Amino acid sequence: MVDRILNRGRDGGSRDGDAHEAAGEPPADPRAAVWARVQLARNLRRPRTLELLAAMADEFLELHGDRLFGDDEALVAGFARIEGHRVVVIGQQKGADTDENVRRNFGMPHPEGYRKAMRMMELAERCGLPVVTFVDVPGAHPGPESEERGIAEAIGRSVGLMTRLRTPIVTVITGEGGSGGALAIAVGDVVLALENAVYAVISPEGCASILWRTGDEATTAALAMRMTAADQLALGVVDEVIQEPPDGAQADPAETARRLRVAIVRELDRLAAIPLDQLVEERYRRYRSLGAYAELPGVAPTPPLPPRPGLADRLRSLIEAGQRAIPAPPLPVGRRDDPPAREDV
């Protein structure tokens, strides 16, 4: 199984792997190779959504605001025309310098960013426009205000919306595919990835601090999670890896955009020919089938359950509890007016 994955991974475009093999060199520390890609994915000069659009789209009109709370500059969205295709584009946007990064929150969207994305997806569906998403995010913003406004709800709802959206969706992982914050705009009919993009369920630093109990093992965790684009291709999470210019996307953004444009236009053409019912059903099947499990035949159900205490026991425990001096637990709001359950009286 593993061999198969690794082989497919090489076929999928890990040029380093091929090079080493062809030359018969002893493999360098594989962690270093993976970490180099993580660094490229995080490179400060890597082209972002707006730069890529400027290079590949014939026109782009950005729209703002989620209509609920505010506008999140960490996630941009709008209408674009790419080789005759009118599309809705959604993507995270990191800053190019410190000032811009502060404004764009280092590309980490708050809930309002994802709600803007959902608003745009629904608009795309109504207008019959395909959706193109560019994913480049360390993770959704994890702070208190994000939780207060429901970052989990925004992500979950966006993922759900994308699974059923009745218009084609082309997703490109352009840089960091950071967990739920990435997936919230990355459920597509086809998922492309740039060669040095990475995609993971948690940052390698976070994974290392939990499983290895030290952030120092981030490179080991990065390798173990198989987060490179080629590995993701092998796992079936990504459908195609797009080669970057020789020194990486940041060295030649225009060429990167040109290559991306070719792939995106090809996929838009292909998906446009598929009837919507079939498209949505195939998208459902795509995500329904991801994940590796085995099914043992004839397995006995989970071991017996402890029986619920009978009425007499329940009464006794209630009485026992009642006999104690109880510092009352904080009374949940909304429960006050409920009559006691009949069987408890």
Next chain:
Amino acid sequence: MPLKFPSFRSRREDYPEKLWTRCPSCEEQLFNKQLEKAMSVCPSCGHHFRLSAPARLSQLLDDGTFEERDAGLISEDPLAFVDKKPYPDRVAAAQLATGLRDAAVWGFGMVEGQRIAIVVMDFGFMGGSMGAVVGEKVARAAEAALGERVPLVIVSASGGARMQEGTLALMQLAKTMAALERLRAAHVPYVSVMSDPTTGGVFASYAVMGDVNLAEPNALIGFAGARVGAGTIGQELPPGFQRTEFLFRHGFVDRIVQRSDLRRELAQLLRFLTPKPVEAVRG
């Protein structure tokens, strides 16, 4: 039925140990038998201990009505993942410790005579983490609830997606949400019950997306781990951050329900949440 909690004891320090358990909240020493009778809620301070999946099922369902489905689903190791231990060893240890095959159990059962499809998670199995098996069980439960047109109930207890399955674990968010969207489109209701803890990818997918969201008091519920959040942002966290009451205050939980009331409230809800007849949906 024999009273058997497989290795209930060795799993975590806040699981009952031997005869006595110290309540982590009020530090009272509790007699285990009494704690069990009190549905694993501290009689002194109301602290809700974590429940195993079998205990949760027996507390919520009418006696003898649970019919487990897909009991034979087990994890594979698609990444050949090794941290300090290989992933298959961790799974085997968790299976041995809990008597479960993965972190979720699903089947059909009755709540005060009303038939439901139910998924319960078990934090004792690798932190209740969601890999392909948990995702598959949730998706199958949603599809089966749709097929039978009975409400779906999911009781969550999870630290989030299972890191050892990498992005394939992340994809379970999409898998479960895709199935739940179909359930919603078919007008079949879904109740989410959140218990301590419900975090990460589980919270950001099916746990937060119930037609009705219930939560046990003072459960840890949140998207980003508190340490991750604080570390990344370098910001003071408000008191009670990511607890049930915080979520309630911000509008993401419909009702905070004491464990002793959960079955009754669920039954009450289910009397309102009846799936729309199929003719009405098509018409």
